[in-house]
Every structure is written in C-alpha cells, then in structure tokens.
Amino acid sequence: MANNGDGNDGNDGSESTVHDPGRAPRRMKAGLVPPDTGLYLRIEGGPDAGRTFMLSAGGVYTLGREGADIALSDPKVSRKHAEIGLYGPDAWVVRDLASKNGTTLNGRRVGDKTKLKHWDVIQIGDTPIRFAVVEKSIKVA
DSSP: OOOOSSSOOSOOSOOOOOOOTTTSOOOOOSSSSOTTEEEEEEEOSSTTTTOEEEOTTOEEEEEESTTSSEEOOOTTSOTTOEEEEEOSTTOEEEEEOSOSSOEEETTEEEOSOEEOOTTOEEEETTEEEEEEEEETOOOOO
C-alpha cells in the first residue's frame, strides 16, 4: 500500500486476509485409508454392546463419555479416555489420554501410541471394543 504522507496508510478496515491454499501446509484428508478398506469399531460388551462405528474416513477419533467422537455410557470411562489415530495404510494406533482407569490392547496396558491390527480388542473401563479391518470391501449407500 502506498502512503500519501498524511499518516493514513489507506486501510479503512474493509480489506480482509485472503487465504492462499498454495502457501498453507497440505493436510491429508482423503487417502488416509485406501478406498477399498473399511475400518470399524464394534462395542462387544458393557452398556453400549452391539454398537458399531465406521472409521474409514481416517483421522483421529476420541473415545470417552459425552462430547467424545465415540461416546460411551460406561461410568468407568473418562470424558476423554483414549484416542484412535488412522494416519495412513497400516498406520492405525490407539493411545490412552491419561485416563483414570487406563486403556488396554489385547490385555496389555497402553500408554503412548500403540499400533492396531485387525481383530484387536481395546478395553476402556468395562467396555471391550473390537477393531476390524475389512479389505477389498464394497461401499454401500
């Protein structure tokens, strides 16, 4: 902007910042999970038994009580208990979020990121949750 010497730079506040996508860091939103792969969580016990969640879009999902991406009604589950991160093909992890009762994966305590694989069982509170990977699946509706 040119300054005409009157102390006013000509900015009347009507201009706004313009987002230049070419300068922003690239965030991978598509392609985290191959399109023919389905990732699912199935609640296998506790008050929410039978519920199933599709995670195939990828990203990070919090597990906990009200307000979590995957909300559970188990009273032993913390508000933000654990998270599942789906970062790319075969890059699926679970981690405990410093919950009071902890998180286990196949009976072993989880701290920081622990790799997930097909048919693993995540236990938070009294709720066992099955992680399933279905490859070469066909999307319906």
